[in-house]
Amino acid sequence: MQPLSFESITVDEIDLHILKEKNTSLAVLRLDKIHPIISGNKWFKLKYYLEEARDSGKDHILTFGGAYSNHIIATAAAGKWVGFKTTGIIRGERPRILSHTLLQAIESGMELIFAEREDYRRKHLPSIINEMKNDIYIIDEGGYGRTGAKGAAEILNYCERENYSHIACAIGSSTMMAGLIMAGLSKQKVIGISVLKNNLSLESDLCELLLPEEQKKKFQLVHDYHFGGYAKYTPELINFMNEFYRSTAILSDFVYTGKLFYGVLDMIKNKLFPRGSNILLIHSGGLQGNLSLPKGTLIF
DSSP states (O other): OOOOGGGOEEEEOOOOOOHHHHHHHHHHHHHGSSSSSTTTHHHHHHHHHHHHHHHHTTOEEEEEOOOOOOHHHHHHHHHHHHHHHEEEEEEEOOOOOOOOOHHHHHHHTOEEEEEEEEEEETTOOOHHHHHEEEEEEEEEEEGGSHHHHHHHHHGGGGGGGGGEEEEEEEEESSHHHHHHHHHTTOOEEEEEEESSSOOHHOOOOOOOOSHHHTTSSSEEESSSEEEEEEETHHHHHHOOOOOOHHOOOOOOOOOTHHHHHHHHHHHHHHSSSEEEETEEEEEEOOOGGGGSSOTTOOOO
C-alpha cells in the first residue's frame, strides 16, 4: 500500500476578495495530502490506538461507524498497512447497495457487521464478537477518546501555530477538536463547525476529553452549517464547493470540509471574527466521500 507522506503537507494561503474586505487572513493546513485513504486527521487519531493494541499483544481492531464513515475506511486501510485484522460494526441494516466507503473498507480487508440502530447506540456486540472480546482491541466511533485526541494534538506540529489567532475544524466526534485545544496556545481560539444536526451532546463529549486546565482555553462550537445533518447537502453547499475549488484549487468533501470552509467564510462575511484575524483551517481529508455523489455534481 502507498506509504503515508507527511512531507507532502502544506499550508495554503487563501486569496479571496472577502478576506481583503474584512482584513482577515485565511490558510488551510492540507492534511488531505498525506494519503488518498488514510488522509487528513485520520492517522493522527489512530496512531496511538494502534500502538496500544500492539503493545497489548492484540492484532485485531474493532471499531464503529456509519455507511459514509471516514473513520471506518481509514481504520481498514491503516489496519492493512500495519498488518492488523479489522472489523467494522456499521450502524443500520445492510443496504441493498453498499456505499463507496464500505466497498473500499472491504477491499482493505475489513469485515463488516451491520447492527440495528438501537444495538449500535448501546454498543451491543454480536455474540461471536463477544466470544473473541479478549483478543480484540476496540476503538470507539470516530476514534473518540483521550488517546485519539493525543494523536490529533500533533496536527499543529505541521504549521507555525503561533501565527494564528483562530484554528477551525469540522467536528464529528469532537476528538480532533479536543487535540487542537490541547495543543493550541492560550491566545488562540479553536472553533469547531459541527457537521451533525442537533448534536446536543457535543460540548459534553468534547469536555470529557479535556483536562480542567484545558477546558479553560478559548473554544467555540458552531451548529449552523450542517446543511441538514451528517452526510446531507444542498445545492448551495455543492455550488460553494465548486466555486471554492475554482478560486483556490482546494478540493473539499460534502460531509466535513465543504461545511467547514463554507461556515468559516460565512462567519467572516458576517463579521464574527475581529478584523486582523489570522485563521487556520484544518483540512481533515475524507475526499473519498464524494464518490457517493452523482457523477458530474462536482467539477473536481
